[in-house]
Amino acid sequence: MSNGRKFDSSLWIVIAGLGVAAILAGFASAYSSGQSAFFLSRLVDTTIGPISRRSAWTTLREGAVLGRAVPKKGEAAYLVSLRLPDGEYRAIAEVDGDGSVLRVHALGGTNSLARTRRLGALFARSGKSGAGQDSTPLDASLEPIVGDALETITRLERQRTEGEDGDRR
Amino acid sequence: MAIDDKGGAREAWTAIAGLAPLLVFSNSLSSGLVLGVAFLVVHSTAAALSLLLPLRFGPARVLGISLFGAAVAASLSATVLRLIDPFLFETAYSRLFLTVCTVPVLRACLLPESVAERERSIENILRGLGYSVVVILAGAVREFLAAGSISVNSASGPASASLLPIAAQPAGAFILIGLAAAAFKAAMAAAKGSER
Numbered sequence: 001m002s003n004g005r006k007f008d009s010s011l012w013i014v015i016a017g018l019g020v021a022a023i024l025a026g027f028a029s030a031y032s033s034g035q036s037a038f039f040l041s042r043l044v045d046t047t048i049g050p051i052s053r054r055s056a057w058t059t060l061r062e063g064a065v066l067g068r069a070v071p072k073k074g075e076a077a078y079l080v081s082l083r084l085p086d087g088e089y090r091a092i093a094e095v096d097g098d099g100s101v102l103r104v105h106a107l108g109g110t111n112s113l114a115r116t117r118r119l120g121a122l123f124a125r126s127g128k129s130g131a132g133q134d135s136t137p138l139d140a141s142l143e144p145i146v147g148d149a150l151e152t153i154t155r156l157e158r159q160r161t162e163g164e165d166g167d168r169r
Numbered sequence: 170m171a172i173d174d175k176g177g178a179r180e181a182w183t184a185i186a187g188l189a190p191l192l193v194f195s196n197s198l199s200s201g202l203v204l205g206v207a208f209l210v211v212h213s214t215a216a217a218l219s220l221l222l223p224l225r226f227g228p229a230r231v232l233g234i235s236l237f238g239a240a241v242a243a244s245l246s247a248t249v250l251r252l253i254d255p256f257l258f259e260t261a262y263s264r265l266f267l268t269v270c271t272v273p274v275l276r277a278c279l280l281p282e283s284v285a286e287r288e289r290s291i292e293n294i295l296r297g298l299g300y301s302v303v304v305i306l307a308g309a310v311r312e313f314l315a316a317g318s319i320s321v322n323s324a325s326g327p328a329s330a331s332l333l334p335i336a337a338q339p340a341g342a343f344i345l346i347g348l349a350a351a352a353f354k355a356a357m358a359a360a361k362g363s364e365r
Binding site: 008010011014015018021022025028029031032033035036039040061066081083085086087088090110113114115 | 196197199222223225226230234237238241244245247248249251252255256258259260315316334337338339
């Protein structure tokens with residue numbers, strides 16, 4: 001029985017190999033995280049324009065909000081992914097200092113189902129420049145998703161601006 | 170597979186039922202591809218580790234090491250996906266780690282009990298390929314039923330006529346699994362009848 005419990009050298013080699021693999025996986029994950037941040041901040045900058053925005057990306061993953069791109073000058077923008085059981089709709093929301101959505105830039109949905117498209121339309125008109133008051137039977141189930149996303153954006157932007165104000169003091 | 174081999178057919182269906190979490194999340198070709206390829210990587214890693222590790226390590230250590238290796242493989246799959254498509258990563262990253270907890274992967278982590286079973290372990294790796302094809306096909310079929318078209322691109326194309334929107338929802342996955350099981354059983358019964 002005691003022989004079975006002894007650790008032989010090959011087991012230590014396997015454990016060390018797994019440890020090295022886990023460390024390498026960690027480094028690879030950190031690298032891909034940096035590349036992903038670069039891609040997403042560039043996507044926001046090219047969509048909103050001008051490219052000279054050169055915003056800094058922060059991954060948030062709070063509710064529908066994937067992350068935030070903050071330029072040195074200008075308004076912050078939030079990358080939003082509104083999820084449904086059968087797909088999702090992605091958009092960029094530009095916000096002012098108090099977290100109100102100024103403009104929405106649609107990036108499209110993962111499918112062309114009516115629910116996904118309608119969700120996009122509802123979110124697009126949530127901005128101050130948004131227009132259209134038409135309604136469909138789908139709206140009752142989709143409006144809470146849009147409302148939640150807008151509340152999350154407002155809360156996150158207020159937290160950010162309050163944090164910046166606190167730093168200045 | 171022999172027609173009267175009920176055990177084998179039942180085992181195959183048990184394994185596919187064990188894939189249910191992946192089949193539920195695989196509601197489009199792009200998500201099916203992501204989950205299918207990740208499953209193949211994770212399953213192959215688990216099966217290869219349990220096959221290559223010496224018998225003297227014992228079942229518990231082999232299970233632990235294989236599961237750890239499978240988790241590292243899932244992490245690497247997520248890393249590659251993040252480099253290829255950050256959006257798809259944000260949608261699917263939590264589901265990629267679900268592959269480690271599926272029944273076929275857990276079974277692949279087990280130490281082969283006999284020498285004969287050990288010699289047949291290569292079949293286990295090939296079985297993983299079959300399961301990943303099932304996950305990809307489920308995604309493609311569900312997307313076609315829901316949206317009337319199939320596209321690898323995760324961004325939406327022009328509006329298309331939706332045939333059966335529920336197919337893209339979780340309930341649709343279970344309905345399709347049930348229908349596929351019924352069709353398989355009917356086909357087996359018909360094949361048995363024609364043999365007599």
